[in-house]
Amino acid sequence: MIEIKNLHANVNGREILKGIDLTVKAGEVHAIMGPNGSGKSTLAQVLAGHPAYQVTQGSVLLDGKDLLDMEPEERSHAGLFLAFQYPVEIPGVSNSYFLKAGLNEIRKARGEEELDSMQFLKLLKEKMKLVEMEASFANRPVNEGFSGGEKKRNEILQMAVLEPKLAILDETDSGLDIDALKIVAEGVNKLRSPKNAAIVVTHYQRLLNYIVPDFVHVLVNGRIVKSGGKELALELEANGYDTIKEELQQTA
Amino acid sequence: MAESIEELVSREYKYGFTTDIETDTIPPGLNEEVVRTISRKKNEPEWLTEWRLKAYRSWLTMTEPHWPNLTYTPVDYQSISYYSAPKQAKTLESLDEVDPKLLETYEKLGISLTEQKRLSGIAVDAVFDSVSVATTFKETLKEKGIIFCSFSEAVREHPELVRQYLGSVVPPTDNFFAALNSAVFSDGSFCYIPKGVRCPMELSTYFRINASNTGQFERTLIVADEGSYVSYLEGCTAPMRDENQLHAAVVELVALEKAEIKYSTVQNWYAGDKEGKGGIFNFVTKRGKCAGAFSKISWTQVETGSAITWKYPSVILQGDDSIGEFYSVAVVNNRQDADTGTKMIHLGRNTRSTIVSKGISAGRGNNTYRGLVNIGRNAHNARNYTQCDSMLIGNRCSANTFPYIEVKNSTSSVEHEASTSKIGEDQIFYCKQRGINTENAISMIINGFAKEVFRNLPMEFAVEAQKLLGISLEGSVG
Numbered sequence: 001m002i003e004i005k006n007l008h009a010n011v012n013g014r015e016i017l018k019g020i021d022l023t024v025k026a027g028e029v030h031a032i033m034g035p036n037g038s039g040k041s042t043l044a045q046v047l048a049g050h051p052a053y054q055v056t057q058g059s060v061l062l063d064g065k066d067l068l069d070m071e072p073e074e075r076s077h078a079g080l081f082l083a084f085q086y087p088v089e090i091p092g093v094s095n096s097y098f099l100k101a102g103l104n105e106i107r108k109a110r111g112e113e114e115l116d117s118m119q120f121l122k123l124l125k126e127k128m129k130l131v132e133m134e135a136s137f138a139n140r141p142v143n144e145g146f147s148g149g150e151k152k153r154n155e156i157l158q159m160a161v162l163e164p165k166l167a168i169l170d171e172t173d174s175g176l177d178i179d180a181l182k183i184v185a186e187g188v189n190k191l192r193s194p195k196n197a198a199i200v201v202t203h204y205q206r207l208l209n210y211i212v213p214d215f216v217h218v219l220v221n222g223r224i225v226k227s228g229g230k231e232l233a234l235e236l237e238a239n240g241y242d243t244i245k246e247e248l249q250q251t252a
Numbered sequence: 253m254a255e256s257i258e259e260l261v262s263r264e265y266k267y268g269f270t271t272d273i274e275t276d277t278i279p280p281g282l283n284e285e286v287v288r289t290i291s292r293k294k295n296e297p298e299w300l301t302e303w304r305l306k307a308y309r310s311w312l313t314m315t316e317p318h319w320p321n322l323t324y325t326p327v328d329y330q331s332i333s334y335y336s337a338p339k340q341a342k343t344l345e346s347l348d349e350v351d352p353k354l355l356e357t358y359e360k361l362g363i364s365l366t367e368q369k370r371l372s373g374i375a376v377d378a379v380f381d382s383v384s385v386a387t388t389f390k391e392t393l394k395e396k397g398i399i400f401c402s403f404s405e406a407v408r409e410h411p412e413l414v415r416q417y418l419g420s421v422v423p424p425t426d427n428f429f430a431a432l433n434s435a436v437f438s439d440g441s442f443c444y445i446p447k448g449v450r451c452p453m454e455l456s457t458y459f460r461i462n463a464s465n466t467g468q469f470e471r472t473l474i475v476a477d478e479g480s481y482v483s484y485l486e487g488c489t490a491p492m493r494d495e496n497q498l499h500a501a502v503v504e505l506v507a508l509e510k511a512e513i514k515y516s517t518v519q520n521w522y523a524g525d526k527e528g529k530g531g532i533f534n535f536v537t538k539r540g541k542c543a544g545a546f547s548k549i550s551w552t553q554v555e556t557g558s559a560i561t562w563k564y565p566s567v568i569l570q571g572d573d574s575i576g577e578f579y580s581v582a583v584v585n586n587r588q589d590a591d592t593g594t595k596m597i598h599l600g601r602n603t604r605s606t607i608v609s610k611g612i613s614a615g616r617g618n619n620t621y622r623g624l625v626n627i628g629r630n631a632h633n634a635r636n637y638t639q640c641d642s643m644l645i646g647n648r649c650s651a652n653t654f655p656y657i658e659v660k661n662s663t664s665s666v667e668h669e670a671s672t673s674k675i676g677e678d679q680i681f682y683c684k685q686r687g688i689n690t691e692n693a694i695s696m697i698i699n700g701f702a703k704e705v706f707r708n709l710p711m712e713f714a715v716e717a718q719k720l721l722g723i724s725l726e727g728s729v730g
Contacts, residue, residue: 048681048685049681049684049685050681051677051681052677071684071689072681072684072685073684073685073687073688073689073690075685076684076685076686076687077687081685082685084682084685087682088676088678088679088681088682089679090679090682090683090696090697090700091700091701092699092700092701092702092703092704093696093697093699093700097696098683098686098696099686101686101687101688101692101696102683102686102687102688103687105687105688105689105692106687109687141700158686162686162687
C-alpha cells in the first residue's frame, strides 16, 4: 500500500524527520507512538503534503505511485486520508456541502460518477449513524462551534464518507473522553477491511485498546527506533518512553 | 486576463471613434453651454434644463472629496466628452473574434451563448430570444400599471412623476459627484409601482429595451407607491466592457407608506490590470427614502469590479416603523481600492436598520468599510444592528473599518460587531486534503464567509454571484 524509504523532512530549516522507513500493506493497521516532539505529527503532515514541510530526502510510494510528487488534493484522490489532530473550522460552509464537494472531486478523479444531493444525503445519513452523530451536524458549519470530541468524530465521519485506501489518524484520541474514544475507535474498526490500511499516530496506548494494531513503531527524534507487535504498546505504557531513550543512549 | 481585456477595451474605443464620428458628439469640456446642449439634444422641458444648470453651478463651488481611503490619479473633468449619441461600437462578426480569455470567464459563469454574444457586442440575429421575452415582459407590467422605462422616456411620458421625485432623495447639490451627475446625466432607468401593486417579477435593466448605452452618468429613480413592492436588479455578473473610465451614477429610491423596495446590485466592471491601470472609477450616490410609515428599503450589493469604488447605499428612515437594510460583499484584488458602506439615518420612531458588511481583500487590494448610523432626537426606540467582517487573503492587502455612530436620544439601541479573519494556509490545506483544489477551496471559504449576504440576493443572481467571487479571487493565493 505505502512504502516510505529514508524519508527526511524539514520545517523552517530544522530537520524533524531523519530517515523514516515504513511499509504498510493492505489490511494492516500500524501504530506510530513516541514522546512529544519526536516527529509523529510531522510524518502525518508530510504524507498528506502540508506545504510548511519540505522533504529533503527519501521516497514515498502509494500503490507504486510517487506520492511526494502529488499535490495534497491529488493524494486525497489517490486514496490518502488524514484525520487532523486539530480539525480546521470553515465558517458558513455546511458540513454536508463540504463533504459532498470533497467526495465528488475524489469520485471525479477516479472516473466515477458524481453523486447528486439525494444520493449523497442518503450516504451521509448512513455514515453518521456509524459514528453516532446527530443529523443536525450535517447542516452546521464545518467544525465551527464543535466541541473537541465532536471535531474528532467529524473527522471519522469524513473518513467514513470518503472511504480512503490509507487513513492516517493523527492523535485522534487526544482530548477525547472515554465514551467518545470508544465511538471513534468503533467507527474506525467498522471501516477496517482487507482492502484498506491505517496508520494510527498516538502518544498514549489507550486508543490501541480499542483499535488493535498489527504493528507498533516507536518514533524518537525523527527515527523509528523500535518496531514490534501490539504488545510493544503495552510495554511502552508500563515503562514509558524513557527506557527506550536510555537503551538508545547505551547502544550509541 | 487583465491585459487582454484592457486590450479589448481600448480596441473598441479606437474603432468606436474612427467608424462613428457623428455630429452628435460634443467636444470635451464642461460649461453651461454644454449642459444646455445636452438638455436640448434630449428635448428636455425647460424646468429640467434649469435643474441641470442649478446642479452645474453648485458643482462649480464644490471640490472633489478627498476623505475616502482611496488612491487614484486625479480626474481631469475638462477632458471628458459629456455627450455623445449612442455610440455604435464596432460590431464583431462572431464569437471567434472575441478574446478567448473573456469567453473562458463567461464559460465559468455559465452564461448562455446568446448572452455571451450580447455582452461582447456581437451583432445578434433579429430572432434574438430576449426581444420576445422583453415584449411579454413589458405587457405584463403594463397590465399592472407599472411604469418601467428609460429615464428619457419617463421625462417625456411621465414628466409629473419625474418632476415630483427627481432629486427628492439625492438633491442636486448633495455632493460633488451627485452634482456632476445631475448636471450632465445621460440616461438611466425609471420605475413607478402604483398603489398596492406587487411587482410580479424581478425588474432587471437587462430586460429594458434601449438599456445598452446608459453611459457613464447614469440616473435611476424608483418610486414605490403606498403598499407596493418591487425587487430591482442592477448590473450583470459578466465583466462589462466599458470605455469610460469615470462613472458617477445616482440612484434614488422612494418608498411610500407600507411600500417595500429591494434593490440588488452586482457590480463587475473592469478592475484594471494587475497594477490597476485602466480600471473604472466608480463614484456612485445611492440613497433611498422610507418616506412613509412601515416602509422598507433593502440594499444588497456584491462589488467585485472597478479599480476605485466609492459607494454608500443609504436609507433615510423618515416614516415611523420603517426598516432599512444593507447587505454588502465587497471584494478587492490586485490594486483595487474600495471605500464602501452605508448610512442609516433614523428620523422616525421605532425605525430599525440592519447592516451586514463582508469585505474581502486579496492581492494588494485595499478595502474600507465606512458607515454611519445616525439616530435623531425624535427617533424614539430606534434600533440598529451592524456587523462588519473582513477577510484577508495574503499579506499585502488591507482592510479598514470606519463605523460612525451618532445617537441623539436615550431610548434607542445600537449594536456593532466586527471581526477580521484571514484565509489560512491551514484552511486551504484542510480542503485540499479532502480532495478539493485550491481554487474551489478559496471559493468555498469566501462564499461561506459571505453567505448571509448571498441569502438576500434573488436566487439566480446569487448563484452567479457566488461563482463570480471565486473568479475574482483566482490566483490570489499561492
